[in-house]
Amino acid sequence: xxxxxxxxxxxxxxxxxxxxxxxxxxxxxxxxxxxxxxxxxxxxxxxxxxxxxxxxxxxxxxxxxxxxxxxxxxxxxxxxxxxxxxxxxxxxxxxxxxxxxxxxxxxxxxxxxxxxxxxxxxxxxxxxxxxxxxxxxxxxxxxxxxxxxxxxxxxxxxxxxxxxxxxxxxxxxxxxxxxxxxxxxxxxxxxxxxxxxxxxxxxxxxxxxxxxxxxxxxxxxxxxxxxxxxxxxxxxxxxxxxxxxxxxxxxxxxxxxxxxxxxxxxxxxxxxxxxxxxxxxxxxxxxxxxxxxxxxxxxxxxxxxxxxxxxxxxxxxxxxxxxxxxxxxxxxxxxxxxxxxxxxxxxxxxxxxxxxxxxxxxxxxxxxxxxxxxxxxxxxxxxxxxxxxxxxxxxxxxxxxxxxxxxxxxxxxxxxxxxxxxxxxxxxxxxxxxxxxxxxxxxxxxxxxxxxxxxxxxxxxxxxxxxxxxxxxxxxxxxxxxxxxxxxxxxxxxxxxxxxxxxxxxxxxxxxxxxxxxxxxxxxxxxxxxxxxxxxxxxxxxxxxxxxxxxxxxxxxxxxxxxxxxxxxxxxxxxxxxxxxxxxxxxxxxxxxxxxxxxxxxxxxxxxxxxxxxxxxxxxxxxxxxxxxxxxx
Amino acid sequence: xxxxxxxxxxxxxxxxxxxxxxxxxxxxxxxxxxxxxxxxxxxxxxxxxxxxxxxxxxxxxxxxxxxxxxxxxxxxxxxxxxxxxxxxxxxxxxxxxxxxxxxxxxxxxxxxxxxxxxxxxxxxxxxxxxxxxxxxxxxxxxxxxxxxxxxxxxxxxxxxxxxxxxxxxxxxxxxxxxxxxxxxxxxxxxxxxxxxxxxxxxxxxxxxxxxxxxxxxxxxxxxxxxxxxxxxxxxxxxxxxxxxxxxxxxxxxxxxxxxxxxxxxxxxxxxxxxxxxxxxxxxxxxxxxxxxxxxxxxxxxxxxxxxxxxxxxxxxxxxxxxxxxxxxxxxxxx
Numbered sequence: 001x002x003x004x005x006x007x008x009x010x011x012x013x014x015x016x017x018x019x020x021x022x023x024x025x026x027x028x029x030x031x032x033x034x035x036x037x038x039x040x041x042x043x044x045x046x047x048x049x050x051x052x053x054x055x056x057x058x059x060x061x062x063x064x065x066x067x068x069x070x071x072x073x074x075x076x077x078x079x080x081x082x083x084x085x086x087x088x089x090x091x092x093x094x095x096x097x098x099x100x101x102x103x104x105x106x107x108x109x110x111x112x113x114x115x116x117x118x119x120x121x122x123x124x125x126x127x128x129x130x131x132x133x134x135x136x137x138x139x140x141x142x143x144x145x146x147x148x149x150x151x152x153x154x155x156x157x158x159x160x161x162x163x164x165x166x167x168x169x170x171x172x173x174x175x176x177x178x179x180x181x182x183x184x185x186x187x188x189x190x191x192x193x194x195x196x197x198x199x200x201x202x203x204x205x206x207x208x209x210x211x212x213x214x215x216x217x218x219x220x221x222x223x224x225x226x227x228x229x230x231x232x233x234x235x236x237x238x239x240x241x242x243x244x245x246x247x248x249x250x251x252x253x254x255x256x257x258x259x260x261x262x263x264x265x266x267x268x269x270x271x272x273x274x275x276x277x278x279x280x281x282x283x284x285x286x287x288x289x290x291x292x293x294x295x296x297x298x299x300x301x302x303x304x305x306x307x308x309x310x311x312x313x314x315x316x317x318x319x320x321x322x323x324x325x326x327x328x329x330x331x332x333x334x335x336x337x338x339x340x341x342x343x344x345x346x347x348x349x350x351x352x353x354x355x356x357x358x359x360x361x362x363x364x365x366x367x368x369x370x371x372x373x374x375x376x377x378x379x380x381x382x383x384x385x386x387x388x389x390x391x392x393x394x395x396x397x398x399x400x401x402x403x404x405x406x407x408x409x410x411x412x413x414x415x416x417x418x419x420x421x422x423x424x425x426x427x428x429x430x431x432x433x434x435x436x437x438x439x440x441x442x443x444x445x446x447x448x449x450x451x452x453x454x455x456x457x458x459x460x461x462x463x464x465x466x467x468x469x470x471x472x473x474x475x476x477x478x479x480x481x482x483x484x485x486x487x488x489x490x491x492x493x494x495x496x497x498x499x500x501x502x503x504x505x506x507x508x509x510x511x512x513x514x515x516x517x518x519x520x521x522x523x524x525x526x527x528x529x530x531x532x533x534x535x536x537x538x539x540x541x542x543x544x545x546x547x548x549x550x551x552x553x554x555x556x557x558x559x560x561x562x563x564x565x566x567x568x569x570x571x572x573x574x575x576x577x578x579x580x581x582x583x584x585x586x587x588x589x590x591x592x593x594x595x596x597x598x599x600x601x602x603x604x605x606x607x608x609x610x611x612x613x614x615x616x617x618x619x620x621x622x623x624x625x626x627x628x629x630x631x632x633x
Numbered sequence: 634x635x636x637x638x639x640x641x642x643x644x645x646x647x648x649x650x651x652x653x654x655x656x657x658x659x660x661x662x663x664x665x666x667x668x669x670x671x672x673x674x675x676x677x678x679x680x681x682x683x684x685x686x687x688x689x690x691x692x693x694x695x696x697x698x699x700x701x702x703x704x705x706x707x708x709x710x711x712x713x714x715x716x717x718x719x720x721x722x723x724x725x726x727x728x729x730x731x732x733x734x735x736x737x738x739x740x741x742x743x744x745x746x747x748x749x750x751x752x753x754x755x756x757x758x759x760x761x762x763x764x765x766x767x768x769x770x771x772x773x774x775x776x777x778x779x780x781x782x783x784x785x786x787x788x789x790x791x792x793x794x795x796x797x798x799x800x801x802x803x804x805x806x807x808x809x810x811x812x813x814x815x816x817x818x819x820x821x822x823x824x825x826x827x828x829x830x831x832x833x834x835x836x837x838x839x840x841x842x843x844x845x846x847x848x849x850x851x852x853x854x855x856x857x858x859x860x861x862x863x864x865x866x867x868x869x870x871x872x873x874x875x876x877x878x879x880x881x882x883x884x885x886x887x888x889x890x891x892x893x894x895x896x897x898x899x900x901x902x903x904x905x906x907x908x909x910x911x912x913x914x915x916x917x918x919x920x921x922x923x924x925x926x927x928x929x930x931x932x933x934x935x936x937x938x939x940x941x942x943x944x945x946x947x948x949x950x951x952x953x954x955x956x957x958x959x960x961x962x963x964x965x966x967x
Contacts, residue, residue: 049915049917049921049925051725051727051728051731051736051922051925052725052727052728052731055728055731061692061696063728063731064725064727064728064731065728142691142692142694142695143692143695143696147691147692147695148689148690148691148692148695151691152691221812221816222739222820223739223740223743223812223813223917224917225811225812225813225915225917226812226816228816252816254816255811255812255915257810257811257915258912258913260795260798260799261798261802261810261811261915264798264802264803264806264810265810265811267803268802268803268806490928494669494672497672536672538689539689
């Protein structure tokens, strides 16, 4: 027995020594008692465990350091931010810039005036030299995140004085400034005085980081599970100061783990903000924790993300080149079933190719209601209007039985939460369209004009709401006589990029959310970028669709001032009309994020009633939320 | 003695051959993966930014050159072995440019610490109780333990882990449910750190012990049940040898040989981590690292992790082979 004890003791000592030695070179974590809970905000880092936790050089591509650790939210800065929602003072924030980008008449020059009195966290003043250094360094260093963009587009960058920078472009581009516009990511400014001392910027870990944001790194887990940030004493010497003092003294980003663990940690008071949950997880947490709430205080709780889950046809596949076939497949879908299967009814549907989030309902969805209601199709010699504006009201009624008072009753509220309608399932019209396209039906089975069975492989991710959505889409098609087969692919995004799919359930439309400009996703839809079958398609025209009218709209956008909202909205409407008429993809719904906050320690989070920011806490613009929070303790 | 040395030399050569074949196989299998690490990295960069298509092409060229994926597979294989014998497994793609071995060194102590302790405890207790249950077949307590072991054994591991997580993290929240140590503890050789590590290891360790012990228990009980029918046990009992001596020196000892072999292989397997445990409890070990590497298309890191596991298992079997003659006098090297 004594030998056994000695053996166990020796093993324990060896193991403890191994672990202790492995941590020796890493920074130290503070005792938690130095981080009073009432001054500490704890958020879930959706990136999970960070594999290269000591790496903060976010200008190097794919280095394994995390961005959603607080690094890009709390420490970094650049000229502008765009919020997918309303923003504190409008969705466009001037951060390091004092105003919008100033272009010359033909959009070949962009001048930026910089804010004075902004200092790096080590006390050095931020000037135009930092901007010039950032751009020139990346132009000269392939492998950095923005090196390709800058080297392709910038002919010259110069500091006109300490606070003015001018970019001379290789070609006219009215959207060049969007490189420096942040929702989640952007061209962050580098501290020249740090990086110019480094031999190889690609191998420099930038640890500890020096930033322009109101927080500095306090400590981090050498295993990559948590990061602690501390408010700078001179937070008022950052661009954020214009919007107020950030409330928490400490901000912790930590790995939340799987859904069940996130729920438990929030219920136990160890997480204030959960990035995302399943619908079931959301329903459970509001029952378990009275301090927890989602974007909407009741059903459907979720925040509509500016991404648009959809049916993506591969237009280089012969099956989907006839508009009548694409419309027939649309009319086979039952939106009620899609909503219930994916989000258990908590979906925000959209019939048009714009996600129903941020300012888009006011910019596009509401103004387009009349046009889309009057939109007419012809099938079997009869004209009909496929749009049903009451369909989302029906879904609200369907879930009211289970969720009762949680479901809004006001029609405007219902439409904001559930969407403004969708296409009514119409199997007869779908059949007529297929027959006009040369298809034949034997029993309930459809055959293509070449005599082969009309079959579709539907690629979906292996899990999550999109998996459930795709499964229901395939089921709808199958019930209507199409031999649809679901193919769950862990690498669906990679396969989509090279066109290795027939139909994919994903998204190729992602907007700013808080601004009506569509260039964020639309510019790469131009036919000039169309890849050959099998070759990698540049993001985001993964449907590989081209159309002369589409090219015309894109070229118009390129010549239109970003800040001319009226002109941008008009072009956006033309795009939407083209998408409805041609139906190159079938828009379904916004990607609803079940972002949950606990009001146990902090209040003042953005909500549907006060939508001043996107609540998803890994988006860089979430830093503005910190200025609106109040401690409850 | 000469025969034994010759045996050792032959086994050492076999060991090298096994390691070479195993690691080469893992290299080729992982490199046949359809996931392109350059495209994977590009995907991460371009999904959330507005880089122009021309810029992506430029970035792709830079990444392809950086990662060396445009070289023929045979060149990559030769380069891999040249670097391998120098202890260099190349950079990780998911944590570029951090060397893969650095990531392994960071994760290894956690996995080895958790698994070696739990495996040894499970093995000792499971075999001891199994041996006693096999010999004292009418003992009620040991019978009850047998029923419990047979009841727990078929339950999938992740169910047991999840039940522990719910019970001690949610219903009666007294134990930490994730991580290797608390945020409030400074990593280092201090009582606070060691206590925090142990506290965070309780739930994952308990889940492993609960499931693993039953297997050893049932295996040992079956072995002992056969051994007690042997003549020498009957003779010992008839000769009046004390029962405690019979069970300890004659029965359990003789039943230990196959259990020792299995222990060695299990300990070797410790170096490949335990994926489900680490996923459920967010334990910072090799299993989590391996999952991240697979998901990230980081085949260099996958090969590095599997290579460590292959070497560990092969060496463990090698050592067992060498000590067999010492443990069991019936085995002779010819």
